[in-house]
Amino acid sequence: MLWETVLLAQREIRRNVLRSSLTILGIVIGVAAVIALVTLGRGATMQVTEQIASLGSNLLQLRPGQDFHGPGGASAGAIPFRSEDVEAIAKEVAGIRAVAPTTNKGTQAIFGNVNWATTVTGSTNDYLTVRDWPLTSGRLFTDSEQRAGSAVCLIGATIKQELFGNQDPLGASLRLEKLSCQVVGVLAAKGQSSFGSDQDDFILIPLRTLQRRIAGNNDVTGIFISASDRATIDKTKEDLARLMRERRHVAAGDPDNFNVRDMREIMTTLTGTTRILTALLGAVAAVSLLVGGIGIMNIMLVSVTERTREIGIRLAIGALGSEVLLQFLVEAVVLSTFGGVVGIILGLGGAAAGAKALQMPFVLSPQIVVIAFFFSASVGVIFGYFPARQAARLDPIEALRHE
Numbered sequence: 001m002l003w004e005t006v007l008l009a010q011r012e013i014r015r016n017v018l019r020s021s022l023t024i025l026g027i028v029i030g031v032a033a034v035i036a037l038v039t040l041g042r043g044a045t046m047q048v049t050e051q052i053a054s055l056g057s058n059l060l061q062l063r064p065g066q067d068f069h070g071p072g073g074a075s076a077g078a079i080p081f082r083s084e085d086v087e088a089i090a091k092e093v094a095g096i097r098a099v100a101p102t103t104n105k106g107t108q109a110i111f112g113n114v115n116w117a118t119t120v121t122g123s124t125n126d127y128l129t130v131r132d133w134p135l136t137s138g139r140l141f142t143d144s145e146q147r148a149g150s151a152v153c154l155i156g157a158t159i160k161q162e163l164f165g166n167q168d169p170l171g172a173s174l175r176l177e178k179l180s181c182q183v184v185g186v187l188a189a190k191g192q193s194s195f196g197s198d199q200d201d202f203i204l205i206p207l208r209t210l211q212r213r214i215a216g217n218n219d220v221t222g223i224f225i226s227a228s229d230r231a232t233i234d235k236t237k238e239d240l241a242r243l244m245r246e247r248r249h250v251a252a253g254d255p256d257n258f259n260v261r262d263m264r265e266i267m268t269t270l271t272g273t274t275r276i277l278t279a280l281l282g283a284v285a286a287v288s289l290l291v292g293g294i295g296i297m298n299i300m301l302v303s304v305t306e307r308t309r310e311i312g313i314r315l316a317i318g319a320l321g322s323e324v325l326l327q328f329l330v331e332a333v334v335l336s337t338f339g340g341v342v343g344i345i346l347g348l349g350g351a352a353a354g355a356k357a358l359q360m361p362f363v364l365s366p367q368i369v370v371i372a373f374f375f376s377a378s379v380g381v382i383f384g385y386f387p388a389r390q391a392a393r394l395d396p397i398e399a400l401r402h403e
Helices: 002-015 017-023 025-054 083-092 126-130 143-148 157-164 207-215 230-247 263-306 308-316 321-358 366-392 396-401
Strands: 059-064 096-111 114-123 135-138 152-155 173-176 179-187 202-206 222-227 258-262
Touching (some): 017 263, 114 157, 152 157, 157 179, 173 202, 179 207, 222 230
Parallel strands (some): 152 179
Antiparallel strands (some): 152 202
């Protein structure tokens, strides 16, 4: 009985293909939009997570000043750190894998007749350890080069591409302001960070080289600390804050004149934001399903009016009202379900194309596909019930008189 009703519903839908197609258009758009936006949102969340992870594992960032200014530097006017602070952290804070002092300065990198505006970072080999940053070629700084402040450098992938192109940069000399330094290594590409900056657009030189020959001071504007174990990060943060308060002579009750951030806080904030935006976009797209449901109800009401005489004949020869109700309800469900299937195909295709265009991961969520499908079927049941009930309640005699 039910299968015959489904076949009958399909026949009625095929009788006016154009009208049926326009009827399900709202469902198709709604389902496709929900799936595409939610899938892209999940991809954006994964991309943020991967970008945060690329900054380094179990990474803590210590900056002067009360405000956090991202990976770029400290608050204006904040008292900088000293190399002695770095040594104290390495000796007195337990559970640390590596400590890397950093100082950054914007500059022009020049090679031959090519120049490129970039950032030069002064640090130690531990910078690559805390950032989990391998070399693709060349070597690290030697101990003597770090102690003496030698004019050597490691370059990021963007610097290699912009200044050297297809040439091998190892052994070449590039100029940073008045300093000519030799390229001894090339870093692996990391891509864009979650803050929107190109991580590969920088040059790493020994800290003392930058302090003595470029900056002209002994300031340390940031310290990267890699905890040895993720489970000990909170304890390491507490010990680090306690040590810095002592060394920077912060009185009891006074606020810190430094800040400590770990990647988990940044990751939680950014992924939370992307999830909220994804939910909002999905909710807005779901409104199209409501509009599609209203369209189905409208067309089914028109269909009842057009087929009033047919309904009267069926009731007159013994059909039950429940059978007539089931027929029209199945027609509405078939329409919405077919629209849901088409919407799923278009949504997944659109999400894949969008992910490729935006260069983000394509994260297929079977859960959202199943939810969208059953929601589209529910729309057919909810909005098809009223026209179906109206058809089932027609008086056979009045229906047969209808022209």
